[in-house]
Amino acid sequence: MATLELRNVNKRYGSGLADTLKDIELSIDDGEFLILVGPSGCGKSTLMNCIAGLEDITGGAILVDDADISGMSPKDRDIAMVFQSYALYPTMNVRDNIAFGLKMRKMAPAAIDDEVARVAKLLQIEHLLGRKPGQLSGGQQQRVAMGRALARRPKIYLFDEPLSNLDAKLRVEMRTEIKLMHQRLKTTTVYVTHDQIEAMTLGDKVAVMKDGVIQQFGTPQQIYNEPANLFVASFIGSPPMNFIPLRLQRRDGQVWGLLDSAVGVAGSAHCELPLGALEAGMENREVILGVRPEQILLGAVEGQPSIRAEVEVTEPTGPDTLVFVSLNQTKVCCRMTPDAAPQIGESLVLRFDPDKALLFDAQSGERLGLLGKTSAAERASTVTPFRGR
Amino acid sequence: MPKRALSLSRVAIYATLLAACAVYLIPLLIMLLTSFKTPDDIRTGNLLSWPELFTAIGWIKAWDSVGGYFWNSVKITIPAVLISTLLGALNGYVLAMWRFRGSQLFFGLLLFGCFLPFQVVLLPASFTLGQLGLANTTSGLVLVHVVYGLAFTTLFFRNYYVSIPEALVSAARLDGAGFFTIFGRILLPMSVPIIMVCLIWQFTQIWNDFLFGVVFASGDTQPITVALNNLVNTSTGAKEYNVDMAAAMIAGLPTLLVYILAGKYFLRGLTAGAVKG
Structure with missing residues (x-):
């Protein structure tokens, strides 16, 4: 039970090389579940090793319960870790694997037996206690690895991509179990993954990393709905967010973006999106419009901009069908219910909710704040939607 | 597969292996035999002959x-x-x-x-x-x-x-x-x-x-x-x-x-x- 705070943490290997971690700043409360997510090589595992004390940081501080632990050795930090490869001791049976950390801490043998029994019951591995790791399946090894971490009752759990070696079905099961476990035990947890679904489903807080820099730190909803930049927007969400290049235009003191589906029906192949009040420098600026596939809806509705487009490809996934059209010469994915899904070559009417649309700077990739967005009522009077399908 | 075991290639393989074994084992055999012979036996007999009398004197x-x-x-x-x-x-x-x-x-x-x-x-x-x-x-x-x-x-x-x-x-x-x-x-x-x-x-x-x-x-x-x-x-x-x-x-x-x-x-x-x- 502890809070964790990283202050300006830096990590650099050797000398003269680039920083592996750059000014990492984040903090989580007691009992929170923090996800570190990012592509391979983004530094998320390094950061975890730094928290565990397996690697030294070259700048900044790591605080647990407001006490700086960055100079402590791993065994004094009271942190337990579950490794991607599980790292079970191959010559010891499951019981000894779980008990090893307790023996090292000079716990009384009777207390160790009690603790092993408690953990084994919790993880339903009582029947495996006498086996060696080599005799266990991947999922069972995973449970033992978690048991070893649980037995110590540490202040903080670290999980380093614990599910990546499991098959797809088991991964989903264990994901739910980890979430249940955390809800029950309420221990502060840091969890590294490159799987954005794990990030969204498990985390109280998510830190998206790239090249050793935290791109965004927030709740899963914030990360999903208000991504800080193009990288976060593209990394979180499956299928990924659509990015449509636009040139901003000025009319009636507002900013507008023009979409063009190049379908040969006069007047309906264009759509003007109201994108907020005009700010200095916005005019004629090249930007990227970000729209999630589920935010593009079928059929026109009064007061919302819409456009006619031709279906190029459909991908039925089961629960949804992904429909691909071209807007501004860019492939755009729309998520639809299978019943409503059109055929290839069919032309259909799509509508957008301008409130949910995001704008990104084409050069820097940063999200542009849509300050002074017009209210829905105001917009209704200015938009002339295309009617009918 | 008792019949296939006697095929020509099998015989060749075993013959080669036996020959290799002999190359390594015959010197050892000679040493062992000689070590149990009497000096007279060694002088009169040939290298591979069986000792006339086994003796541990050597x-x-x-x-x-x-x-x-x-x-x-x-x-x-x-x-x-x-x-x-x-x-x-x-x-x-x-x-x-x-x-x-x-x-x-x-x-x-x-x-x-x-x-x-x-x-x-x-x-x-x-x-x-x-x-x-x-x-x-x-x-x-x-x-x-x-x-x-x-x-x-x-x-x-x-x-x-x-x-x-x-x-x-x-x-x-x-x-x-x-x-x-x-x-x-x-x-x-x-x-x-x-x-x-x-x-x-x-x-x-x-x-x-x-x-x-x-x-x-x-x-x-x-x-x-x-x-x-x-x-x-x-x-x-x-x-x-x-x-x-x-x-x-x-x-x-x-x-x-x-x-x-x-x-x-x-x-x-x-x-x-x-x-x-």
Whole structure:
């Protein structure tokens, strides 16, 4: 039970090389579940090793319960870790694997037996206690690895991509179990993954990393709905967010973006999106419009901009069908219910909710704040939607 | 498939294998037979003839002349093998799991030790032993063998430990184990195959060594290889081939025994880490 705070943490290997971690700043409360997510090589595992004390940081501080632990050795930090490869001791049976950390801490043998029994019951591995790791399946090894971490009752759990070696079905099961476990035990947890679904489903807080820099730190909803930049927007969400290049235009003191589906029906192949009040420098600026596939809806509705487009490809996934059209010469994915899904070559009417649309700077990739967005009522009077399908 | 076993290619394979066996086993057979013959029998009969009378006189005489040196060899070999294996394991553990700045360079330099011919180190080693006051002592020979063997044992253990995931050490560190606890409780129990390789390798090297033995020991401290040489090369009196053969067998038996007892580990250990999974 502890809070964790990283202050300006830096990590650099050797000398003269680039920083592996750059000014990492984040903090989580007691009992929170923090996800570190990012592509391979983004530094998320390094950061975890730094928290565990397996690697030294070259700048900044790591605080647990407001006490700086960055100079402590791993065994004094009271942190337990579950490794991607599980790292079970191959010559010891499951019981000894779980008990090893307790023996090292000079716990009384009777207390160790009690603790092993408690953990084994919790993880339903009582029947495996006498086996060696080599005799266990991947999922069972995973449970033992978690048991070893649980037995110590540490202040903080670290999980380093614990599910990546499991098959797809088991991964989903264990994901739910980890979430249940955390809800029950309420221990502060840091969890590294490159799987954005794990990030969204498990985390109280998510830190998206790239090249050793935290791109965004927030709740899963914030990360999903208000991504800080193009990288976060593209990394979180499956299928990924659509990015449509636009040139901003000025009319009636507002900013507008023009979409063009190049379908040969006069007047309906264009759509003007109201994108907020005009700010200095916005005019004629090249930007990227970000729209999630589920935010593009079928059929026109009064007061919302819409456009006619031709279906190029459909991908039925089961629960949804992904429909691909071209807007501004860019492939755009729309998520639809299978019943409503059109055929290839069919032309259909799509509508957008301008409130949910995001704008990104084409050069820097940063999200542009849509300050002074017009209210829905105001917009209704200015938009002339295309009617009918 | 009893019929297919007799196909031409099978016969050829077995014939080749038998021929190879014969090449290695016939000298051994000749030695054994000769060692049990009387000197007269040896002079009159041919090499492969069966002894007219089996006698242990050759073995008894051989043990009388080289028995003491046999124990010298034991006293040199066992500590040297154990110390060099243990130190090699520790070195390998550090080089694989606790890399430090320059550890790769250190390992590279250490590897040079594997390519150093015995003759090159004779003078420096003799000077060093003299300075340490260990010249012509059993401990001196043990020291030379440990130092010379370290390059090999370190190489064996380092390469074995490199194939073990570092996460194991990380997990043990988080569990609260220290440097030696991790070594003793986690890694050593996993090292049985490579320990066997090391023991066999070092035992063979040190037991069979002649050059260091003849240079760094004299008189009562000489190992059996040197004693055997002195016995066989003696130019006084009649040649007692039965005694020579018996003494050679006594000198060779321990290594033979080690191979028979631990040979399967040797193959297993040498190929460990070569194939993943």
